């Protein structure tokens with residue numbers, strides 16, 4: 001885990017392997033951003049022209065490494081692009097700083113220590129830089145050769161080990177709180193990324209539940225695990241039906257974080273398909289290689305509950321992880337089978353690859369029993385949502401327009417791309433079944449909304465609910481950018497934690 005400290009040291013005096021500065025896109029070429037004045041001075045005020053000579057423009061995400069002059073205590077200066085210079089009286093927005101810090105940290109993989117001298121005007125800026133740097137420094141190396149191998153050109157380089165943030169005020173309460181929050185939040189996001197990236201032969205419902213149990217102990221969260229016997233006794237036909245084809249039996253995990261001063265109860269429900277082969281409706285090759293990511297919703301919920309506990313938020317947060325492995329076998333659910341859900345509703349399974357809604361249906365009904373003030377479920381639910389919104393944006397559906405808008409605004413504020421989606425009631429009839437109360441598939445068009453309508457049937461009467469379909473952004477297959485690595489991204493966690501903070505503050509109805 002990368003360590004982060006706020007430092008009072010000057011940029012010219014701190015010893016490190018690299019010094020990170022910001023460079024913006026000015027009207028007449030690159031401009032050195034505030035925070036790097038001492039560095040520029042060591043270059044005799046010529047850092048911008050040196051960077052320009054090296055081809056730097058200040059474009060977002062651009063990284064330029066320059067050997068440091070003798071006045072500095074670091075061998076290298078790394079200039080990271082910040083994009084356009086802010087308008088007069090404005091400062092760099094949080095997401096710009098987050099992404100720049102992330103790109104810099106990523107470019108310093110394999111280094112021991114770096115000092116960040118990016119523009120800091122307020123505690124929020126320090127928080128964004130800390131978040132971006134700690135998320136960008138992430139690397140999943142558990143299954144690769146260690147540092148020794150990396151030196152031989154094998155194995156993976158280790159993430160940047162130590163980050164010193166300059167320009168922040170370590171003795172100022174607001175800065176200290178900002179750094180603490182960034183550290184707790186990013187550690188949980190990075191842990192969720194690890195869970196998503198862990199191959200499905202090692203991460204299955206039972207092992208995921210064990211990770212949750214251990215974390216619960218560590219952070220004072222009550223954890224209850226329903227194993228296959230308890231699920232059968234309780235009548236969780238959806239979770240059992242999805243899990244019955246696998247050698248690895250399903251689990252439902254309940255995480256309860258409570259606070260003595262809490263006035264509100266928030267329930268979070270996560271889709272935790274540790275591997276989605278499609279089941280008997282097997283996915284074709286080309287569509288199953290990354291399906292270890294199908295537990296990203298459960299990982300996000302897990303991370304959010306632990307983060308809420310670590311931050312001591314004054315709200316009760318209950319997390320529900322619906323864990324199963326969707327496999328084809330002689331014991332698997334067949335297309336045509338009818339399952340009796342925990343709610344008592346019967347579902348005709350027309351396609352065993354529409355399994356997420358089955359495990360979530362049970363978990364949503366169970367979560368509703370406690371009558372929380374709101375339920376938010378998070379799921380890599382449909383390919384249709386990826387078609388609609390692309391790879392970086394999650395869809396938000398809700399039975400409450402104001403709640404959907406709030407979540408969209410919160411996501412925007414924390415730097416997560418999302419978009420409100422409707423739940424058109426005319427799509428419901430496509431799920432009518434001649435045999436059961438409902439089928440698990442409907443019209444192909446608007447498939448993401450159809451899935452949302454299915455879930456809505458399992459939410460308790462009168463409970464505010466939102467559904468986040470993170471199938472696009474949960475797992476990043478392209479080249480890394482900003483603080484987003486390849487593989488598990490930790491999508492929706494920052495939104496969930498901010499939602500919990502807002503709920504604790506009484507800002508939401």
Ligand code: BES
Pocket residue numbers: 276294351353354355356380381382383384386441442447471472
């Ligand atoms: N886990 C998939 C959805 C998914 C697709 C996640 C791409 C991440 C990336 C889900 O279980 C699924 O297979 N959905 C089907 C539903 C269909 C059979 C109604 C889909 O979207 O094709």
Ligand code: MN
Pocket residue numbers: 276278352353354355356
């Ligand atoms: Mn599926």
Ligand code: ZN
Pocket residue numbers: 273276294353355356380381
């Ligand atoms: Zn799935």
